[in-house]
Amino acid sequence: MPRFSQLAALLVAGLTFATAYAERPYTVGTEATFAPFESLNEKQEVVGFDADLMHAIAAKGGFSVKLINTPWEGLFVGLANGDRDIVAAAVTITEERRKTVDFSEPYFEAKQLIVVGNGSKVAKLADLKGRKVAVQTGTTGDIVAQKHYGKTSPDIKRFESIVLALQELRSGGVDAVIADNGVVRNYLVNNPGAKLKLVDDPSFDKEHYGIAVKKGNKALLAKINKGLAAIKADGSYDRIYAKYFGK
Template sequence: MSSITTRHFLQSAGILLAGLVLAACGKQEPPAPAASAPAPAASAPAPAAKVYLVGTDAAYAPFESQNEKGEIVGFDIEVVQAVAQKAGIEVKFVNTPWEGIFNTLNQGDRDLLVSAITITAERKQTMDFSTPYFDAQQLIAVKKDSKISKFNDLKKLKVGVQNGTTGDEVVAKLQGKDSANIKRFESTPLALKELEAGGVDAVVADNGVVVHYVNNNSGANFKTVSDASFVAEQYGLAVKKGNTELQEKLNKGLADIKTDGTYDKIYTKYFGSPAAPAPAVAASK
């Protein structure tokens, strides 16, 4: 084997080193990681649950009234709240004057109404009702020293009623719709205040409201008079004509609260004892 000179060795080593440097300089960077797939577009937020607007004339204690904080409270309010919970819907109560309350339903400004509304054949022509939730009848309020003992005694007397109610209807049938002796008021409590002041001889209104007022206003010196001619009435929750979806939800909720005892608890809170069994046949006026 021939010997290698130092010069030759150095030349060879230099060439080898240069090659290594060039190889190092030409080394490719590792490929960049593949771009990740674009994040899926954020899904649109779920639409807010519908809030059903409930019209109520909050001047009809104990069914609906306003407390010292301005909150709408009462028997009707608690019933609808319980029904809504069972039906899985959200409700918001809106104080709505009785005069015009049915127009707010027909125009779509309210989704349902609860305001001690008697189910009548005439009203059923323009709106639909839930199953009945309260049994009522008319009752007469008079001063304790009054000689009035029956409904017919009111035929020629001044009688206060709430405009557009079934009390208004029965007195109009007795005296004539245009009788000057019928004094119509925006609310039953206003009519009862007029009785207290001596402006009318009697007031005819739903028994629940009359009894509540008499019991809570002992200074008015009122008594009540019932009459066999007053037929049974039933209250219902009113919905727009043809809104069967909401009507069915309300009916299911009412059935549920009656089955589980919730309804009786609310009734007892406001009227002192559970509701009596409904009459076999409800009159419709």
């Protein structure tokens, strides 16, 4: 092969590799046991509010994404070690979490609710004194329970998912569950025979969800914020919100 042809071939190969690398989808860690934010459909694909939101953000931000179901405990570890580029899993923005990850602009307002049986007399957080409560490990509900009971309290039972925590409540293993409003409301709507009700304690603060990237990844964060701003501006966000939560 002539020297010029060899050089041309190398240039084409290099451009092809660079293009393929540039178009690599960003991996998004999401915990698919948190409907309606994220769950698995019959094809084992991640679907839900966060999934739709990430695809819409990516389309407007000029990148593509691949959503990967990841246990909650592994989400931030995966982000730190490079196994995941993004975490989109109904993650509440907190100052403690800001120490290890960077967050997008807020995209959802939430708060904690207490779930109890229909016959329970619990009307506020203080009424849970001396009762056992279930939470999902490492979530804001866990943080609220720790503040109320103490970090090492035996009255806090921790589970890998909210679904498991709610099953424990239904089986009588605990007296209450503390969790995000969106997910527990969705659970009660889809499980009308569960005989559960929600308690809204006025002491619970409003929370905001954010999309997380590895600390210092300003370029990716800028793309996400660009896409998020665009879907809020053109009405796409409102349509996705209405699909899962109504108007």
